[in-house]
Amino acid sequence: MAQDLLHQDEIKEAVRRAYSAIPTGGGEAVVRKLYSDQELDGLPPGAIAWALGVGNPVRHAGLKLGEAVLDLGSGGGIDTILAAWTVGPSGRAIGVDVLEEMGERARTHAEEAGVSGWTEFLRGEMEAIPLPDETVDVVISNGVINLSARKSRALAEVHRVLKPGGRLCAADLVVDEDLPPEVLTSDSAWAG
Numbered sequence: 001m002a003q004d005l006l007h008q009d010e011i012k013e014a015v016r017r018a019y020s021a022i023p024t025g026g027g028e029a030v031v032r033k034l035y036s037d038q039e040l041d042g043l044p045p046g047a048i049a050w051a052l053g054v055g056n057p058v059r060h061a062g063l064k065l066g067e068a069v070l071d072l073g074s075g076g077g078i079d080t081i082l083a084a085w086t087v088g089p090s091g092r093a094i095g096v097d098v099l100e101e102m103g104e105r106a107r108t109h110a111e112e113a114g115v116s117g118w119t120e121f122l123r124g125e126m127e128a129i130p131l132p133d134e135t136v137d138v139v140i141s142n143g144v145i146n147l148s149a150r151k152s153r154a155l156a157e158v159h160r161v162l163k164p165g166g167r168l169c170a171a172d173l174v175v176d177e178d179l180p181p182e183v184l185t186s187d188s189a190w191a192g
């Protein structure tokens with residue numbers, strides 16, 4: 001297992017360092033693949049510039065007006081904003097990201113998108129989500145769970161913060177074969 005080759009703390013630090021160092025996100029090249037023109041309409045340019053996802057979890061999450069949604073690893077906030085628009089002001093959208101600078105960007109973008117009244121961004125780790133038990137109806141996540149060296153722990157945390165009957169809708173990367181040691185010990189492979 002990868003954990004045998006690199007310590008969990010080293011992986012966490014490598015991932016944090018990598019996302020701290022990037023100058024911007026995927027921008028148009030990413031969003032044109034993942035989101036429709038209608039979904040992109042009205043999104044702040046900064047939220048588009050910082051998009052770093054691999055899918056479109058909001059499209060598949062079946063969000064309803066008034067629901068409380070957590071976006072795990074919210075980055076620049078693109079999916080948190082889309083979720084906030086969908087659940088409306090009677091709902092709640094919460095982004096959690098390990099990097100404070102991501103939260104600051106996302107707060108600016110949420111303000112520009114007009115959803116800041118029912119949207120908040122917290123600094124925290126997916127392996128220790130800074131929310132009480134049974135807080136949200138839905139957890140969404142886009143390209144984040146693969147970054148954890150403790151995926152079972154992250155999923156246990158998702159279960160803990162979901163209300164009974166709650167849902168998880170994650171877009172992510174999976175591997176279905178063993179990876180060679182040079183990949184398992186590569187900081188950039190873990191972060192990417």
Ligand SMILES: C[S@@+](CC[C@H](N)C(=O)[O-])C[C@H]1O[C@@H](n2cnc3c(N)ncnc32)[C@H](O)[C@@H]1O
Nearest residue numbers: 019051052053073074075097098125126142143
């Ligand atoms: C690939 S980006 C995806 C960002 C966003 N979901 C999107 O679709 O644009 C991964 C994000 O996860 C955050 N992250 C990395 N490790 C994390 C952890 N252990 N807990 C919470 N967030 C984490 C990074 O800071 C980064 O913002």
